[in-house]
Amino acid sequence: MPLLLSATLSQPLFFPSSTSHHIIINKPQPPLIRPSHSLNNLVPFPFSSPTPTLYAPSLRILFAPKSASINGVSIHNNPEPSSSTQLNATAAAQFLHTLRKWIQFLPSILPGGKWWDLSDDDVQVQVLAQPVTVWRALHKMWHLVSRDRWVIFAAFTALIFAAVSEISIPHFMTASIFSAQKADVTVFHRNVRLLVLMCAISGICSGIRGCCFGIANMMLVKRMRETLYSSLLLQDISFFDTETVGDLTSRLGADCQQVSRVIGNDINLILRNFLQGTGSLIYLLTLSWPLGLSTLLICSILAAVMLRYGKYQKKSARLVQEVTASANEVAQETLSLIRTVRVYGTEEEEVGRYKSWLEKLADISLRQSAAYGFWNFSFNTLYHSTQVIAVLFGGISILAGHITAEKLTKFILYSEWLIFSTWWVGDNISNLMQSVGASEKVFHLMDLASSSQFITRGVKLQSLTGQIEFLNVSFHYPSRPTVSVVQLVNFVVHPSEVVAIVGLSGSGKSTLVNLLLRLYEPTNGQILIDGIPLKNLDVEWWREKIGYVGQEPKLFRMDISSNIRYGCTREVKQEDVEWAAKQAYAHDFISALPNGYETLVDDDLLSGGQKQRIAIARAILRDPKILILDEATSALDAESEHNVKGVLRSVRSDSRSRRSVIVIAHRLSTIQAADRIVVMDGGHVVENGSHRELLLKDGLYARLTRKQADAVA
Numbered sequence: 001m002p003l004l005l006s007a008t009l010s011q012p013l014f015f016p017s018s019t020s021h022h023i024i025i026n027k028p029q030p031p032l033i034r035p036s037h038s039l040n041n042l043v044p045f046p047f048s049s050p051t052p053t054l055y056a057p058s059l060r061i062l063f064a065p066k067s068a069s070i071n072g073v074s075i076h077n078n079p080e081p082s083s084s085t086q087l088n089a090t091a092a093a094q095f096l097h098t099l100r101k102w103i104q105f106l107p108s109i110l111p112g113g114k115w116w117d118l119s120d121d122d123v124q125v126q127v128l129a130q131p132v133t134v135w136r137a138l139h140k141m142w143h144l145v146s147r148d149r150w151v152i153f154a155a156f157t158a159l160i161f162a163a164v165s166e167i168s169i170p171h172f173m174t175a176s177i178f179s180a181q182k183a184d185v186t187v188f189h190r191n192v193r194l195l196v197l198m199c200a201i202s203g204i205c206s207g208i209r210g211c212c213f214g215i216a217n218m219m220l221v222k223r224m225r226e227t228l229y230s231s232l233l234l235q236d237i238s239f240f241d242t243e244t245v246g247d248l249t250s251r252l253g254a255d256c257q258q259v260s261r262v263i264g265n266d267i268n269l270i271l272r273n274f275l276q277g278t279g280s281l282i283y284l285l286t287l288s289w290p291l292g293l294s295t296l297l298i299c300s301i302l303a304a305v306m307l308r309y310g311k312y313q314k315k316s317a318r319l320v321q322e323v324t325a326s327a328n329e330v331a332q333e334t335l336s337l338i339r340t341v342r343v344y345g346t347e348e349e350e351v352g353r354y355k356s357w358l359e360k361l362a363d364i365s366l367r368q369s370a371a372y373g374f375w376n377f378s379f380n381t382l383y384h385s386t387q388v389i390a391v392l393f394g395g396i397s398i399l400a401g402h403i404t405a406e407k408l409t410k411f412i413l414y415s416e417w418l419i420f421s422t423w424w425v426g427d428n429i430s431n432l433m434q435s436v437g438a439s440e441k442v443f444h445l446m447d448l449a450s451s452s453q454f455i456t457r458g459v460k461l462q463s464l465t466g467q468i469e470f471l472n473v474s475f476h477y478p479s480r481p482t483v484s485v486v487q488l489v490n491f492v493v494h495p496s497e498v499v500a501i502v503g504l505s506g507s508g509k510s511t512l513v514n515l516l517l518r519l520y521e522p523t524n525g526q527i528l529i530d531g532i533p534l535k536n537l538d539v540e541w542w543r544e545k546i547g548y549v550g551q552e553p554k555l556f557r558m559d560i561s562s563n564i565r566y567g568c569t570r571e572v573k574q575e576d577v578e579w580a581a582k583q584a585y586a587h588d589f590i591s592a593l594p595n596g597y598e599t600l601v602d603d604d605l606l607s608g609g610q611k612q613r614i615a616i617a618r619a620i621l622r623d624p625k626i627l628i629l630d631e632a633t634s635a636l637d638a639e640s641e642h643n644v645k646g647v648l649r650s651v652r653s654d655s656r657s658r659r660s661v662i663v664i665a666h667r668l669s670t671i672q673a674a675d676r677i678v679v680m681d682g683g684h685v686v687e688n689g690s691h692r693e694l695l696l697k698d699g700l701y702a703r704l705t706r707k708q709a710d711a712v713a
């Protein structure tokens with residue numbers, strides 16, 4: 001009875017053909033189809049399957065569904081023994097299937113075939129940026145570096161001198177050799193002197209050129225990152241509802257780096273080779289115009305191929321940047337949520353998610369490399385054609401006495417120079433196209449208009465009492481225009497009043513605070529501050545008057561003292577910082593830390609409640625006219641309640657600093673002492689009054705209070 005070996009393999013296995021057993025490799029996937037994460041609609045590469053399949057009919061290697069393992073290779077008795085004729089027939093069918101796939105695939109890899117298709121839909125990458133032309137990109141780059149145009153001018157001057165001196169070297173070299181052959185000593189010495197001079201000029205100017213272009217490049221990347229970063233920071237908050245951190249940091253990092261090659265490398269080499277190519281062509285035409293024209297024809301074909309290749313590279317580069325950004329996005333998200341990933345044991349899924357983007361990247365890179373191969377093939381063929389033409393026609397011309405050997409030598413040297421210059425220009429234009437492709441999203445983001453809040457300056461009030469009035473305020477988030485989050489909200493916070501906003505989760509409490517902070521503008525109605533519409537106030541001045549503590553505050557990676565001072569525009573001494581920390585009940589735990597207020601804040605160092613107390617100290621230090629506390633939910637509840645109650649107590653006891661307080665509370669016991677309680681339900685204000693009044697009303701607030709009391713009991 002034949003034995004059946006099966007194993008799940010990622011690499012092919014080979015077995016000696018002398019075996020008398022049926023060897024079956026368990027491979028559940030059909031052999032030539034890429035997994036679902038390959039580029040959609042792209043013609044797959046038969047050998048690019050991540051789990052290559054061995055197909056060897058002569059070895060009787062087949063597919064089988066069942067396995068039992070010995071050292072990773074399973075051995076079974078074949079449950080349904082089949083005759084060797086049947087096996088051979090199956091193997092032959094498989095072979096024919098593979099062959100058919102290859103025959104179908106091969107035409108698609110010819111130039112213009114479907115395999116090369118890199119359409120945006122295929123990759124399913126959201127390409128937001130409008131295509132940027134090379135000229136537009138260069139114009140923008142010039143705008144960024146034009147402040148230091150002296151470097152660019154120095155670079156171009158050095159480039160011209162270096163190019164001219166380099167291009168004259170073959171002339172003086174040939175002239176020296178042939179004058180020596182003719183024993184013309186004077187001409188020989190003159191040519192050698194000029195050759196040395198040209199070599200020296202070329203060396204010095206090349207050095208200056210490289211250095212100046214390098215400086216210009218460094219400045220370009222620096223300014224690009226500066227401009228992009230400040231453009232991002234000045235966007236409306238709604239912009240960050242749709243863009244992810246991973247994507248944006250990828251633009252700042254990888255994309256700007258890719259663009260960094262433009263001036264130092266691409267433009268530098270394109271100009272240098274263009275100048276040298278033009279010089280060579282003129283020289284060739286003066287030597288022999290028929291030979292010169294035939295070289296020019298070959299170079300034109302090369303230029304046409306190069307143009308096509310450049311366009312392809314530009315598109316693929318843009319896709320590479322998009323896919324890289326998406327991969328970064330996944331990595332950034334997973335790493336920032338690593339605790340959740342660990343607890344739920346989803347490491348493999350996350351690796352899979354990241355890998356699927358890497359696969360897409362590999363698919364595009366595969367096409368890029370294949371295109372590069374085609375380009376090199378074209379260049380080599382055309383390059384050797386010029387040599388053949390030069391030798392053939394040049395030889396015939398020498399035999400006919402139309403041209404001297406010296407002229408032919410010069411011709412061969414300069415035609416090589418011309419074709420190499422064309423190649424270099426082509427290569428660097430394609431690099432330039434790639435850089436421009438990569439820069440599309442960067443320029444798109446740089447061009448975004450800043451939030452209108454930073455452009456128009458509003459009114460600054462002489463004094464602020466802290467009266468806040470919501471008048472028929474309705475709002476929906478820009479990212480969800482069909483969902484109205486708050487509707488026709490009306491309530492007033494009087495100066496120095498403590499108002500609590502309560503309600504079920506998702507009822508719109510934090511949204512009201514977002515509107516008050518002017519992170520978003522109401523879609524209807526308005527908010528009045530001391531009777532003035534909030535949208536007419538100067539946003540910077542307004543935010544200076546507010547102290548805000550969010551639900552789960554994040555701290556900066558700096559020492560505790562700097563974290564408390566963060567954003568405080570007035571001069572503050574260390575005593576002020578400690579006073580604010582005492583008010584926020586943070587002083588004791590800060591003093592107990594090894595370096596006290598100098599301790600560097602680390603994410604793991606402080607508990608959620610401690611971070612919240614530091615954030616409260618930060619808010620208090622600003623001595624705000626309006627204090628907003630968004631009490632933490634969930635795990636922080638007990639500690640948060642204690643913190644918030646402490647703040648409310650100190651606000652009450654400190655008669656010097658009168659401030660209005662808005663507190664969003666989940667634990668209703670926190671806010672019983674509030675002057676007034678506003679109850680939210682489904683985006684509406686449903687009740688408004690003191691704790692006692694609302695209990696008497698026996699509405700939603702009373703129900704919520706009873707529920708929480710029952711839960712505690």
Ligand SMILES: Nc1ncnc2c1ncn2[C@@H]1O[C@H](COP(=O)(O)OP(=O)(O)OP(=O)(O)O)[C@@H](O)[C@H]1O
Binds near residue numbers: 477503508511
């Ligand atoms: N940036 C946003 N983009 C789109 N929708 C949002 C955004 N922020 C909040 N929402 C939605 O608005 C609604 C109200 O959210 P909000 O945070 O104001 O509720 P909340 O009462 O403060 O909830 P919680 O008590 O859980 O903090 C929710 O349905 C939420 O999904």
